[in-house]
Amino acid sequence: MGPRTRAAYHLSETGPSCLRIRLRPGSGQAVLGRPLRDLADRVVPLRQLPGVDVGRLLDDPVGVLVAALAGRAVGDDLVASAADLLSRVTVADTARRLHISERRLRTLFTDSVGLSPKHFARIRRVRAVLATAPHGRWADVATAVGYYDQSHMTAEFRHLMGVPPAAYVAGRRPAPRPCG
Structure with a gap:
């Protein structure tokens, strides 16, 4: 699934039915290979993830993601800094502290985080x-x-x-x- 805008409550089926991986804000776009704004509240089939060995994903999710991301630039430090600041200050103050406009912050954040x-x-x-x-x-x-x-x-x-x-x-x- 892409980023969730509201809580979702799921039934547990026999065997693995969902795999949830929480990524550092700003790194999801590199993992999923597309802007996250397009994926909010949507399901992404595992076979669509670029470079992911679906057969090994449940056995070793971290190893599979590390292998898929090898050589890629993963993460946006500006977005990660914004995410950290947003837990303490307003959007306007976050943009001001990062020396960017609110509009630029909104665009970067929405593309990288999906929200x-x-x-x-x-x-x-x-x-x-x-x-x-x-x-x-x-x-x-x-x-x-x-x-x-x-x-x-x-x-x-x-x-x-x-x-x-x-x-x-x-x-x-x-x-x-x-x-x-």
Whole structure:
């Protein structure tokens, strides 16, 4: 699958049905051989990945990817720096600190990550809620991860995860679907 804009819940089938590999922001375009903006929320058949030995992928995913990427320039340090900054500052501040325009940042980021910088930052913040959630009151979690208040956090969490944070933590999640 390309980059996900919302959470997906999958059923586990007998044997391997999905392989998920999380890549450093800015490196996905080299791995998949095309701009990631075209792949957001889409499935990419393994046979379409350039240079990937599909027969060995499940046994040694790291080795297969290393072999497929040998000799390729992998990653964009500017995009990786932007991704790091977006966890702490706004899109405008990120562009300013990297000495590029917001428009250029949006284009680079969308091509390399598959999401706009703003959407990426929203997902990062929801991940921070998940990491912090069991350790405090929801209002405290909201302010700790940078939301204006608990209701903004809950609305964004529900939009991206399909359920409010309390339901997610309690295990009440949307119905899973088969992968693919």
